[in-house]
Amino acid sequence: MPRQNFRTAILGSTALAIGVLLSSAAFAEDVTLTIESWRNDDLPIWQDKIIPAFEAANPGIKVVFSPTAPTEYNAALNTKLDAGTAGDLITCRPFDASLELFKKGHLTAVNDVPGMDTFSPVAKSAWSTDDGASTFCVPMASVIHGFIYNKDAFEKVGVAVPKTEEEFFAALDKIKAEGSYVPMAMGTADQWEAATMGYQNIGPNYWHGEDGRKALIEGKEKLTDADWVAPYQVLKRWADYLGDGFKAQTYPDSQNMFALGRAAIYPAGSWDISVFNTQAEFKMGAFYPPVKGAGDTCYISDHADIAMGANAKSAHPEETKKFLAWLTSADFADIYANSLPGFFSLSSHEVKLQDPLAQEFVNWRSTCKQTIRSTYQILSRGTPNLENETWGASANVINGAETPEAAAKRLQDGLDSWYKPGQ
């Protein structure tokens, strides 16, 4: 009996020891990946939905989403990359900013990540070298510009959804005259709001989307051409319909103004949808940027906005690649598009959108021609940086600090100072 006991004890303790060893081995194998991102708004969705879905499918890999405020993202990320302390996965801004990181050797090519073939060359173009040979980030989502409106307000004032520029201003006039709503919620304090929600939103209708954008890059058109000045002339007219003190109104102020039901129309990026869904207590609808004349082709900015790449200095390249491969899956496309309505998947997977407002935005893809923001590809490689200059120009035009023509000339001069088309 004592013997038996002894043996059981030995067996037991051995089993225990092995168990401990195994579990500690498993623990040691647990790899933690860190994601660098500027999407701090999405923190809860990553923590509660996206990461658990990945971890469930890939035991042994833990993921931490570690966002920085958008304004600090680039500065903080570049500094950390230079010093070699950045996270394993890097959220990529489109085009030149990330291309530069790739050229400097901070990002690895993702051509061989399984599943990259679910993205069209167009989707990949925002994160590929000019010759298309290397892709360095896995595309995640695009965003679409347009206008979100307060349905209750439109009903109360008695305006219909505008299709043309003329109808648009007529609607604004009517809302203004009626007086219960600020016609349009936008401010110029943050500058990018004027450029992105204003200029890049309505612009494609005037410069004819991709045709104009490519012509600008090839040097066949100039920012001082009528088609490129026109959106500034329209923006200038917006000033009359913005809220009191719009010059000091920040982007969150605009969001609040619309969400509180104080404004009728909101020049939007589709990413605003989720904010309004949780805060607005009225019915909302959306319309695409009104065209110049009835029956004109409409163009929308369907901008490849966000992707993810691998830090070349990551200590866990295999696991990082696994995560990137997961980003190409139908599972991820579905979770991402539906938990963040307004971010539209760039993959070829069929995604069923549950949010009606987001669905409205996506529907435009079949009625309008798509393009991306005019300043992002190639034209923001030098100093002065065209995108950043466009922020100031758009805000200045609305504020009345610069005429549309003067702003256009300044931008073109800046571009000419370093950009020689066709090289």
Added chain:
Amino acid sequence: MTDSTTYRRARRWHILVFLAPALLVYTVLMVLPLAETLRLSLYTETEQVRSFVGFANFTVLFGDPRWAQTFWNALGNNVQFFLIHMAVQNPVGIALAALLSVPRLRGRSAYRTTIFMPTMLSFVVIGFIWKLILSPLWGVAPSLLAAIGLKSLFGPWLGQEHTALIAISLVSVWQFIGIPMMLIYAALLSIPDEVIEAAECDGVSGLAQFWKIKLPLILPAIGLISILTFVANFNAFDLIYVSQGALAGPNFATDILGTFLYRTFFGHQLQLGDQHMGATIATVMFLIILSVVAFYLLVIHRRMRRYQF
């Protein structure tokens, strides 16, 4: 002989022990990194290869109209930022200190504590608080003005080119006024009682006493505060960055050297950081601050010492 040499040698070791920790930390973590940055101003980088270019970056900064215009605009704004501090923060701080030093004042420590309080708050908090208060959407500032019948004076101050810099300077003054107040208050307290008594015997009291007797005596303290304000203002960055963004809007109306440097050095949005031009701006800032401080120490400070009692 031997005694004194051993004594001396022992003293030497003490000196080293006393100095070493400070010098080590300061040199390794501050001087060397900064020297590295300043050195970068003489280099440039093309296609990931760094090359020595002498003073070419400085030629670009002052010669290229685009860089030069941004630089002079930032410098001009910075000077205004400083002048507003000198014109508002220091006189008001001195006035508050003078009021606080009124003898047998009830509630003195409560006043002192409260007025100094904003100095303790972070830029993040202060920038945001004032943005909210001055926000046209929230309407706190307009309704406060309406309460005293001045509603028509309200404007989107942080968003207008001609008011933004003044508004942001005043927020900064609000934050830091406690420092000149305290330093002057201390200087006033240190004036010997005999001097005041003598003045009162001569019938000089109240305001006249402040102007004729006390003010000249606290001039060194005012000088010290001015130079501290100068250094702080020419290193300022956070408040404007937090409330107006890295582009220091509207239309660069609030752009000062600190924000210009940050934008250039670390980049912004699609603009990538340029360490070499950033280092060039940093070097120029360093030289500006150095020359003003040297001028103060060599000329003004020395002259004021002469009048000290």
Added chain:
Amino acid sequence: MRQAPIFRMRRAAVHTLLGGYTLIAILPVLLIVMNSFKDRKAIFNHPLAFPTPSSFSLIGYETVLKQGDFLSYFQNSLIVTVGSLFFILLFGAMASFALTEYRFRGNVFLGLFLALGVMVPIRLGTIAILEMMAKTGLVNSLFALILVYTAQGLPLACFVLSEFMRTVSADLKNAGRVDGLSEYVVFFRLVLPLVRPAMATVAIFSMIPVWNDLWFPLILAPAEGTKTITLGTQVFIGQFVTNWNAVLAALTLSLTPVLVLYLIFSRQLIRGLTAGAVK
């Protein structure tokens, strides 16, 4: 007899002026704290009203406390601030003592060398600092922050403390030496207690930028476990920027500990400031 009314009027004027400015200093903060306890509608529609039973709401605090660990942020800030102050004061006092007490070659040069640091923001050296921390494995540790802030604080500390070390009487020190006390004992036992007020001044001036810094926490120690309260607040504001309940609650949570500490120690702080500044 004629003096009294004038005297009283003067008193009243002094109180009006000081009281007026006190309001300016405190109202903005009160406004934030007050509105953080109201529901969304009341914040926007009646920003100047006190919370009433019908408008009272803690929803902002619920959101914030669910998302982040403000207690740990606060603790990190406290460790960094106290740690930095300790080293700034100790190293700063030792160096100033050496510079003012002993004559040796390079004395003046070292003084100027240390003073240079007052003029340039240490932020400019970020890249080299970060590389150094990465090499020594100190990234995402509070110690990295303490080291940087110590370096940042030393120049001012040496500058102010040197001025005071000069005023300590030589007789006292020499008497100590005659009694056979070592230089270390002279410094720690005799000199340090005498310059305590100046140390308080230095502590206050060094503490404010350390506590409030956003940049180095962001670059050197952004991990959740090492976040300071300023960085935590900034992340929150960015994340909930349209949710004013949460923003106001986060602002209140980040300023309350500072204010409570300030009120507890304000007497010492002010005594230090005023005593230290007599020059």
